[in-house]
Amino acid sequence: MNIQTTAAPSGQGDQVLGADRLNELFVQHLMSDAVVEPAGAYERQRFEAAARSVRYLLSQRWIETQRHYDRQNPKRVYYMSMEFLIGRSLSNNIANLMLHPLVERALRDQGLDVMAMVDQEPDAGLGNGGLGRLAACFLDSMATMQLPAMGYGLRYEYGMFSQSIVDGWQRERPDNWLRRQDPWEISRRSEAVEVKLAGSFEMHNESLQVVPNRPSVLVGVPYDRPIVGFGGRTINSLRLWNAAAHDTFDFQEFSTGDFVGALVGGISAQTVTRVLYPDDSTEMGQGLRFVQEYFLVACSLADLVRRFRSANDDWSTFPEKVAIQLNDTHPTLAVPELMRILLDEAHLGWDEAWDITRRTLAYTNHTLLPEALEKWPLHYFRNLLPRQLEIIYEINQRFLSEVRRVYPGDEARIERVSLIEEGAEDKVRMANLAIVGSHSTNGVAAIHSRLLRSATVKDLAEIFPERFNNKTNGVTPRRWLMLANPGLAQAITTVIGDGWVTDFGQVARLKPSADDRGFHQTFLATKREAKVDFSNWLKAASGEVVDPDSIFDCQVKRIHEYKRQMLNALRVVILYNRLRTGSATDMAPRTFFFAGKAAPAYRLAKLIIKFINNLAGTIDGDPVARGRLKVVFLPEYSVSLAERLIPASDVSNQISTAGYEASGTSNMKFMMNGALTIGTRDGATIEMAEEAGEENFFLFGLTAQQVSDTAGWYDPYWHYHNDPETRAALDLIASDYFSQNERGVFAPLLDRLLKNGDRYLHLADLGSYLEADRALCELYADRDAWARKAILNVAGSGKFSSDRTIAQYATEIWGVTPCPAP
């Protein structure tokens, strides 16, 4: 980056910050925290000392930001989320504080290796995928835009499981990321809150057992992490709750002799924030997850209500001081919990409490998959949260009687919109509760918001049309371009200056350079350098050798049938078959990268990983493919791996069945890093192509409309019988060509694609995928033409900064404005 800082970041007062001072701090921390001689310190100790030095440098500004908010009493926004997929913080904080040049000089003075030190930091992987990473990008944007904002989440002791591959199969290992003290977190025991449950619970054989009628109390201890806005002027907090047992609560049980019960209570309490649930999108109904969701909501509301009360005495002003965004339905218990506080603690009447609750809360939906919509059995409420259940019943009764008034006699509609789903086991429909109990419901890309209104929750959208809106996702250009891809960032800055870092729309000014041959060379050289860097890292990390002169073609995301990694794999099988049969003449060398985790209980997704690995092994062993085709499955996909791979990519695969991917966010990261997209008209990819021009995209396949029209009569066998390449590929798999010592292992995959109807229409899109792929390879051969389109993609990516997304949330939903500390 070209942003030079010789002075201190703002807020460091008169203290002159130079490389010497930084060195001094670093040595001080090594000596006083680790008690080692600097020369003999381990890499991990150096990382901790560096992190603590940076933390010291930001501490004053962090305090000032918070004090300024307390004095100004502005309307604040709280982003409530079960997931924050933060990744590493050291280099991000250094970059946002604009300490880069200083740090580099200081480390050089000491003869230290920056990369080795940065590598010591574990990823904070407190999220599953897109939803959690979006929350982290939003925090970066809110701080950069100087909004009085705070994130609320859970401090999971174990984050997203770590993935390894054994014999091609995914293995999960616990991610004990807090094994060593995390230098970024500040625990604030003095601000702990109590959470009361009407029952107790214990964990038996990994499942939650509720003991009714034995009230229990959990304690939430907040751990704050600094969120550094770019430029270091605003430093917001991410407050993560840790569950602990209640000290005083145990005394009574000790005195009544229930010694064991008291201890088990303690164990159960600490269990609450032990582990992040891996997203199955299928298997709901795990009681501990319900307790986690309530714990997040109860701790956060108690905390923010206390903050509100310390500066305001009129409850009616609550919605003018507080905006709460619910990241998916996971924190939707905020609806009855806020009602409970307003009714039972503030003693307001129902109508006023309801008005305040609705005007405060807003809900974001992140998926249309019916199996991922949360529904909680009533018995959890009955045993643990009976008061909240009573409130939900009251909300429902009032709501349904209003619906009956507007749609008299339409009992089918009543049944569909009710907050309670009746069946063998009655359940609360969390999405309905979120929509009825808030003033805003948004989807995360235009097509997604449209489908949400017109199909998924159509009846509710008819009742409350004014509540529905769209907020197309974005990603932070600081982490995903400035930090991850310094070469391209510098090339962009050379042409248009560095204003793009905080005003990303400015990348449009790169457009004229798309026709500048000199800039083509710069762009291509930058890309090649990133590919070489990645190849070197991969070789060092895993021994895997890839050719940086081959086309780097990537699909990185959670493994799920609707995302269609199998469609990509079938493409590779067909390309391989062309090599085997000699029908491919001058095919450019290609490397296909896959990465992503499968939910531990999602068997088919795990089989897809196995297939990709076997495909990779078979191709590696075949001389005909040598130097022309290679498949690599990169284990342990994470924020850090994405930061390495995305800058090195030529081709981004966004190939979900149209109508199923709500938005996608890796699509945007690839685009701003100069990859070309081969993809379906789904999620935000549609808007990306609009911005860059469809002629600069490789779009293929059925549209969402065609998918829903086709689903009724679609027959995958038609493609099997009529498309020779499809048939040959499936036959090859069925012949155990890729599973010679594991006969039949891929039968469930083939069954899904043929016998069971191919729910996600892989075979319907395979032909047009290959056609788009052919066009893409043809373009790649013309380096100038390729560079031109890639540059036009970067230039067209301005809309996909999370700063733009957050600006829209701030004005259209939250009504909050910047509150910059002087």
Ligand code: 26V
């Ligand atoms: C569901 C569950 C079920 C219970 C266990 C834990 C858990 C965790 C997450 C989920 C729902 C995940 C929904 C999700 O991640 N949606 C993604 O959101 C991205 C950000 O808006 C978007 O770009 C992706 O298209 C969308 O799939």
